[in-house]
Amino acid sequence: MPRGNTNWHTLSIGVGGKAGLSPGLPKQPNLQIGPGCNMDREQVRRWEGQCIEEQPPACTASCPLHVDARALSVAVAAGDFKKGLALLATAAPLPRILAHVCEHPCESNCRRRDAGDAVAIGLLERACAEFAGSAPAVRPQPRNYKRVAVTGGGLSGVSAAIRLAIRGYAVTLFEAEPRLLDRMRNLAPAVVPAAAIDADLALLAKLGVTVQCEVLISRHAGPLGVDALVAGYDAVYLATGPELFDEKCLGLGRALNGRIRIDPLTLATSLPKVFAGGAQRYAPAPYSAIHSIADGNYAAVSIDRFLQGASLSANRDNQGPYPSRLFVNTTGIAPLPAVPLAPGTHGFTAEEARQEAGRCYPCHCLECVKVCPYLEDYGSHPKSYVRQIYNNESIVMGVRKANRMINSCALCGLCAVVCPEDLNMADVCLDARQGMVRAGKMPPSTHDFALRDMAFSQSEAFALARHQPGFETSRVAFLPGCQLAASSPDHVASGYEHLCKTQPGGVGLIFQCCGAAARWAGNEAMFQEALSTLQAAWDSLGRPRLITACSSCFKSLRENLPHIPIEPLWPHIDLTQISAPSGAGKKLAIHDPCSTRGWSEVEGSARTLLHRLGVETQELNAPGLTTCCGYGGLMMFANPAVADKTVQRRGAQSDVDYVTYCAMCRDRFAHQGKRATHILDLVFGKDKADAAARPDPGFSRRQDNRARLKQTLLRDLWGETEKPMEPTRPVLIPEQLKALLEMSMIVEQDIERTIEHAEQSGDTIEDQATGRRLASLRVACVTYWVEYSEQDGSCVVHDAWSHRMEVR
Amino acid sequence: MGSDSAPAPGPSYVCGKCKKALVPGKVIASYLGSEFPIELWKCPECGKVLVPRELAAGKMLQVEQALEDK
Numbered sequence: 001m002p003r004g005n006t007n008w009h010t011l012s013i014g015v016g017g018k019a020g021l022s023p024g025l026p027k028q029p030n031l032q033i034g035p036g037c038n039m040d041r042e043q044v045r046r047w048e049g050q051c052i053e054e055q056p057p058a059c060t061a062s063c064p065l066h067v068d069a070r071a072l073s074v075a076v077a078a079g080d081f082k083k084g085l086a087l088l089a090t091a092a093p094l095p096r097i098l099a100h101v102c103e104h105p106c107e108s109n110c111r112r113r114d115a116g117d118a119v120a121i122g123l124l125e126r127a128c129a130e131f132a133g134s135a136p137a138v139r140p141q142p143r144n145y146k147r148v149a150v151t152g153g154g155l156s157g158v159s160a161a162i163r164l165a166i167r168g169y170a171v172t173l174f175e176a177e178p179r180l181l182d183r184m185r186n187l188a189p190a191v192v193p194a195a196a197i198d199a200d201l202a203l204l205a206k207l208g209v210t211v212q213c214e215v216l217i218s219r220h221a222g223p224l225g226v227d228a229l230v231a232g233y234d235a236v237y238l239a240t241g242p243e244l245f246d247e248k249c250l251g252l253g254r255a256l257n258g259r260i261r262i263d264p265l266t267l268a269t270s271l272p273k274v275f276a277g278g279a280q281r282y283a284p285a286p287y288s289a290i291h292s293i294a295d296g297n298y299a300a301v302s303i304d305r306f307l308q309g310a311s312l313s314a315n316r317d318n319q320g321p322y323p324s325r326l327f328v329n330t331t332g333i334a335p336l337p338a339v340p341l342a343p344g345t346h347g348f349t350a351e352e353a354r355q356e357a358g359r360c361y362p363c364h365c366l367e368c369v370k371v372c373p374y375l376e377d378y379g380s381h382p383k384s385y386v387r388q389i390y391n392n393e394s395i396v397m398g399v400r401k402a403n404r405m406i407n408s409c410a411l412c413g414l415c416a417v418v419c420p421e422d423l424n425m426a427d428v429c430l431d432a433r434q435g436m437v438r439a440g441k442m443p444p445s446t447h448d449f450a451l452r453d454m455a456f457s458q459s460e461a462f463a464l465a466r467h468q469p470g471f472e473t474s475r476v477a478f479l480p481g482c483q484l485a486a487s488s489p490d491h492v493a494s495g496y497e498h499l500c501k502t503q504p505g506g507v508g509l510i511f512q513c514c515g516a517a518a519r520w521a522g523n524e525a526m527f528q529e530a531l532s533t534l535q536a537a538w539d540s541l542g543r544p545r546l547i548t549a550c551s552s553c554f555k556s557l558r559e560n561l562p563h564i565p566i567e568p569l570w571p572h573i574d575l576t577q578i579s580a581p582s583g584a585g586k587k588l589a590i591h592d593p594c595s596t597r598g599w600s601e602v603e604g605s606a607r608t609l610l611h612r613l614g615v616e617t618q619e620l621n622a623p624g625l626t627t628c629c630g631y632g633g634l635m636m637f638a639n640p641a642v643a644d645k646t647v648q649r650r651g652a653q654s655d656v657d658y659v660t661y662c663a664m665c666r667d668r669f670a671h672q673g674k675r676a677t678h679i680l681d682l683v684f685g686k687d688k689a690d691a692a693a694r695p696d697p698g699f700s701r702r703q704d705n706r707a708r709l710k711q712t713l714l715r716d717l718w719g720e721t722e723k724p725m726e727p728t729r730p731v732l733i734p735e736q737l738k739a740l741l742e743m744s745m746i747v748e749q750d751i752e753r754t755i756e757h758a759e760q761s762g763d764t765i766e767d768q769a770t771g772r773r774l775a776s777l778r779v780a781c782v783t784y785w786v787e788y789s790e791q792d793g794s795c796v797v798h799d800a801w802s803h804r805m806e807v808r
Numbered sequence: 809m810g811s812d813s814a815p816a817p818g819p820s821y822v823c824g825k826c827k828k829a830l831v832p833g834k835v836i837a838s839y840l841g842s843e844f845p846i847e848l849w850k851c852p853e854c855g856k857v858l859v860p861r862e863l864a865a866g867k868m869l870q871v872e873q874a875l876e877d878k
Contacts, residue, residue: 400877443876444840764824765851765858773824774858785859803864804872805839807848807857 038435044390050423051383052325057363059106059121061324064294065091065098069106069121073360076124076353084128086136092293093162093203094155096196097184099129101289105321111363114330117338119360126346127353129196140207141168146307148172149229151217152239153180155289156278158204159296160237160303165207167304172233173209176216176240180204183287190346226252230273235303238269238276239296242283259283265319266302266312267295273306275299294320327365327420368415368425371627373645374408374635375415375425382415382423389432400441406432407446408642411520411633412594417624429633433522444781445804447521449745450634452780453703454526457482457513458533462706464511465537468500469717474544475505479566481550482513486702487663487678489709494684495549495569496713502574508541510534511710514556516595520634531560538564547572549680551595551602551662558599570605570661573683575612582691583682584614589654591669591676592626593662606661606679613682620653629668636668637745647672657692671696698738700748730794731755737797746784746800753777754784755795772798778806821858823851830858837868840875 055061059069068087075083088095104122112119146169150161153175161173179185184197204211217240218225229236244258253261253270260269260276267277277295279287298319305312339356341348348356368382369375378385385405392402409429416424436442456462462482467474478499480492499507515530534557538546546566548554557566575581590610596602603623610617620626627650630636630643651658651674658676660666669676681691697705714720731752733741741751758764758775765774772789783806787799821830830849835857837844849858859868 398878399874403877443873445872445876758824762825763856765830765856766822766824768820768822774821776859783859785861785864799861801861801864803859803868805837805868807835807837807859808855 038439039390039393039431041390043431044386047386047423047428048383050419050421051381051386052327052421053365053381054383055324055326055365057326057328058109058111058324059119059363061318061326062109062321063091063106064290064320065297067091067106067125069119069124070360070362072128073119073121073124073357074362076127076357077360079350079354081128081131081350081353082133082136084124085132088125088128089135089138093159093166093296094200094293095135096129096200097155097181097192098290098293099125100192100196101184101187103288103290105290111328111330111361112336112359114328115333116335116359120338120348120356123341123348124353124357127348127350130347131350131353135199138166138203138206140166143170143208144168145170146234147232148235148237148303148307149174149233150237150239151226151229152241152278153177153211153213154183154239154241154278155181155292156296156299157237157239158201159293160239160277160299161209161296162203162207163297163300164303165204165209167300169303169307171207171209173204173211174215174217175211175213178214180211180213226274230271234273235306236274237267237296237299237303238274238280239278239292239299240280242279257284265316267299268302268312275302275306325421326363327367328361328363329365329367330361333361365420367418367420368423371414371418371625373649374410374639374642377408377639377642377645378405382425382428385425386428389428393432393435403436403443403446404639406436407443407633407638408635409633410594410628410630410635410643410646412628413597414594414625414627417597426633430519430522433520434524435522437522437524442522446638447517447523447634448781449699450517450637451521451523451526453699454482454513454515454517454530456703457511457706458530461703462511462710463513463533463537464509464710464713465540466509466718467541468506468508471506473506474508474541476503477508477510477538477541477544477546478569479510479512479546479548479550479553480569481548481553481663482511482706483552483667483702484549484663484678484680485511485706485709487667487697487705488680489705489712491678491680491684492549492709493713495680498574498577498684499547499569499572502572502577503547508544509713510537510541510546511706512537514550514553516552516556517634519556520632531556535561535564549661551593551599554602555595555599568602568605568661570602570609570679573609573612575683578683580686581613581683582685583610585616586614586682587616587618587656588659588677589618589620589656591620591629591650591658591660591665593660593665594626594628594632595662597624597626602661609679609683610659615659615682617659618654618656620650620658629662629665631664631668644672647674651676667696670694698742699745700738700742703747703749728756728759729790731788731797732791732794733797737799741800744800744802746802750777750779750784751786751797751800753779754786754800755788755797758786759795783807821849823854823856825856826851826853828853830856839872840878842875844871 057070060066072084072087085095088099092098102122106121107118110118148164148169148171150157151174153173158180161171165171181197184192255261259280262269262276262281267275269276277299278292302312336359339352388402389406392400406429409425411426411430413424413426416422478496485492496509512534513530515527518526518530547569548566549569554566557564592603628646630646636643647668651669651672658669659679661679666676666678675692677692685691754775754777757777772787775786777784781804782802784802786797788795788797828851831852832847833850834845835848837846
């Protein structure tokens with residue numbers, strides 16, 4: 001093995017083709033995102049909108065303050081009460097008081113109610129207040145010189161005062177009683193302890209809020225009336241309780257109940273500077289602590305916007321409680337009762353709180369992520385992926401980090417079936433791939449092997465369209481599919497012989513690619529060309545009805561060439577004409593290829609055939625929920641690790657052998673060591689052969705099988721002999737090396753061609769120490785290197801590798 | 809190692825056509841419009857370049873993939 005001593009470890013990539021050598025791998029240039037994205041921005045927004053994972057859980061959505069009760073439960077379950085209190089403080093300026101007096105409307109919306117009692121969120125909040133110690137430090141914004149007056153030292157007024165002081169305003173808080181939060185102070189200490197109230201109120205002094213108690217702001221005009229506040233301050237928040245204002249007070253517009261007319265969204269009154277809320281808004285409804293605090297928050301937002309000259313109403317649609325769209329699948333979750341409060345206590349112990357919080361699921365949708373190893377592998381959910389993909393497509397200069405994510409999707413559509421909003425990541429990824437190809441930004445190596453394999457199927461080495469020997473016309477034609485020919489050429493020959501025997505009027509034979517690989521690769525031009533070639537083959541046989549053994553061909557034609565009649569092979573198998581079908585009494589689990597999703601006639605006809613064969617079948621999933629084998633969407637080329645995980649997970653669903661009717665699915669299972677049978681193994685296979693143990697033929701054999709199948713049929717059926725493409729000298733590859741080459745996607749045909757070229761041209765490098773030769777040959781965009789030696793008239797291969805860079 | 813320093817002496821490889829021993833020499837590696845001057849073993853007569861497995865499966869592959877994502 002040659003070992004080059006180069007300075008490549010110091011190589012860096014110059015952007016835009018600039019050559020250079022400098023330490024390290026390429027550095028990320030400044031990322032530039034431009035307007036040239038190929039994806040339709042509106043479509044991207046629609047896709048993002050379909051994913052509901054980022055919708056808040058029902059507890060949060062139904063809370064007037066939108067407390068993140070889900071995160072709070074998770075924190076408490078982990079014993080992190082400090083984080084729980086911090087979450088409360090994020091939503092409410094008086095977190096300890098809120099924790100004790102909140103009416104917790106969240107609990108009536110808690111999805112735990114589907115499986116047991118609602119999570120006792122109110123008591124969890126109380127536990128946070130009791131066990132957290134200090135609340136997180138508040139960092140106010142720099143002080144500005146705008147003055148705000150807040151009248152009323154209840155929960156609403158104090159909340160607004162704190163929020164506005166944090167925003168930097170000079171706030172004066174007026175309270176008629178001798179102390180703030182008089183209503184809270186009058187509650188029993190067991191309900192809300194004085195220490196909790198004191199701790200929350202301490203923030204007022206820290207923030208520099210001027211508090212004036214025993215100052216009754218008159219509801220009439222006068223020196224201590226609202227008129228004076230309006231004149232002396234930049235904004236006023238009236239949180240004075242439910243009492244009626246003087247009719248003549250400043251001309252404030254009044255509602256039918258005699259109280260101030262308040263805009264329900266912004267809490268604005270008829271006077272631009274004046275906002276009002278709390279009990280003045282809700283009366284005569286019963287007092288609500290959480291709604292009072294919420295109004296303080298809403299008023300602070302409005303006053304801040306008013307003083308900044310911003311819109312009062314923009315982007316506040318979900319300000320208060322609203323129904324969440326988050327879907328939570330509670331099917332199969334075991335019911336759990338709430339942790340009971342010990343008699344005579346008002347709150348949980350820390351341990352009880354942890355236990356109770358542990359009953360929170362927590363609520364998520366993630367229906368697609370649960371069923372798809374690909375979506376799971378990237379650690380997030382489709383809305384995030386759509387955004388990453390859109391950003392990836394928009395990059396003008398910089399690293400496109402989502403390329404592999406885009407190319408790893410199997411395009412199988414299972415996500416759309418399980419998604420409550422029908423979001424199909426296949427649409428997203430296919431659109432992105434097509435855009436990448438159009439823009440010349442598809443990484444060339446990702447799909448190169450698959451597309452070259454497709455080109456092989458379209459080449460003279462395999463492609464064929466013939467009438468049945470002895471016939472001038474074809475009433476039907478057999479389209480077995482390239483991968484069945486690649487995997488089980490004998491079944492193709494047997495299937496054709498069977499159709500010739502059972503179908504009257506001549507049976508044509510078409511070996512041609514349906515273009516699925518090109519479509520999956522996002523190469524629309526190549527896909528359309530493949531369809532045209534197939535159409536031409538069909539035309540050349542007089543447009544017969546097609547019978548196919550490939551579900552990808554079936555889907556491809558039904559969706560893209562719907563004028564071509566095509567049916568699955570399975571109902572056309574006449575078992576009375578089969579010499580020794582096997583399968584009777586066998587117990588097999590059915591794996592449907594993902595390309596049959598939505599095509600129940602294919603799935604149904606395969607089951608009928610299995611039934612006729614006497615197979616005892618087991619279903620792996622409900623109809624329409626089959627999974628990919630890791631080949632779909634060319635996943636196995638873009639992301640072999642996820643493709644393997646995909647087929648392994650599917651293979652682990654049942655201990656019994658699988659039966660499928662896709663050659664690629666069968667071989668993918670075989671490659672992972674899962675025993676799997678192709679349905680035609682049961683029809684045409686010999687009973688004594690253990691078809692489920694048949695190994696994956698591998699890439700090299702797949703090409704060889706196709707070429708030999710064509711040569712064999714031409715010779716045996718049409719009496720034609722093509723010149724065999726044998727190398728001038730036999731090439732021997734050790735089995736151990738074959739496995740390595742398979743992983744490197746170097747097929748034996750490329751090795752043979754490289755050696756052939758070297759032997760004929762003399763273009764080699766010789767290792768004088770070992771007597772071995774190095775041959776190299778550039779095929780398409782890849783340079784192959786083969787290290788070999790001559791032994792007894794054969795070429796024995798010792799190693800082979802490839803690269804895409806050109807070296808001169 | 810800088811771009812001007814020569815590779816360490818390696819095994820004795822000989823060009824099959826010219827029968828000359830390969831020597832360290834400057835070559836240009838290019839991919840997707842980017843070019844890099846590097847040093848590899850090459851034939852002093854015809855310029856035939858040897859790309860060893862370690863390079864092809866290592867640094868060269870890394871650079872190819874990095875360029876493909878740009």
